[in-house]
Amino acid sequence: MKLIYIAGAYRAPTDEGVEANIAKARDVAIRLWKTREWAVICPHSNSSHMPIDDDIVLLGDLEIVSRCDAIYMMQGWDESEGARNELRLAISLQLEIYDDGLLTEIAGYVKELE
Numbered sequence: 002m003k004l005i006y007i008a009g010a011y012r013a014p015t016d017e018g019v020e021a022n023i024a025k026a027r028d029v030a031i032r033l034w035k036t037r038e039w040a041v042i043c044p045h046s047n048s049s050h051m052p053i054d055d056d057i058v059l060l061g062d063l064e065i066v067s068r069c070d071a072i073y074m075m076q077g078w079d080e081s082e083g084a085r086n087e088l089r090l091a092i093s094l095q096l097e098i099y100d101d102g103l104l105t106e107i108a109g110y111v112k113e114l115e
Contacts (some may be wrong), residue, residue, distance in 0.1 A: 005039045006066050006091075008084040009075030016048070023049050029075055042069060053112075059083050066090050071097035 004082045007026050026045035033039045042065055048058050066072060071089040078084040078100075084091060091098060 002038060002040045003097075003110060004042065004068070005071040005073055005085070005097075006042045006062075006069045006076060007033075007044065007073050008066075008081075008087040008091075009045070009078050010084065011045050011049075012081075012082040026075060029073060033073065039048040039071075059086070062087060063090055066096075067094060069096060072097060074098065074100040076101040 007029050009026055009029075010022050011026075012017065013022055023045045026043050029041035030046070031040045033041045042059075044062050044065065048061075051058075059100075062084065066087050067090065070086060074084065074088060078088065088098070
């Protein structure tokens with residue numbers, strides 16, 4: 002199995018929004034686990050509602066990405082500063098990049114980084 006990291010928005014203006022983001026990431030994680038091809042890291046579940054400073058969690062997430070084989074960019078990733086940073090790192094490490102059918106947007110983002 003390869004190790005894949007799920008990147009996408011966690012924070013939201015409301016508690017309901019945060020819960021919706023966690024649920025979406027969990028659904029992606031379940032779908033990937035069921036393929037039997039991936040061991041899945043879902044940071045939304047890993048640190049949800051823990052009383053930890055965002056800065057520490059975001060740094061830890063980058064460390065986790067650095068140990069993965071691939072990253073999965075959830076729809077709306079481009080609205081999340083954390084997910085954008087995770088994608089930057091994944092690109093620099095030449096990880097496999099997967100998404101919810103938004104490869105054109107990711108390609109455009111990669112061009113901006115060059």
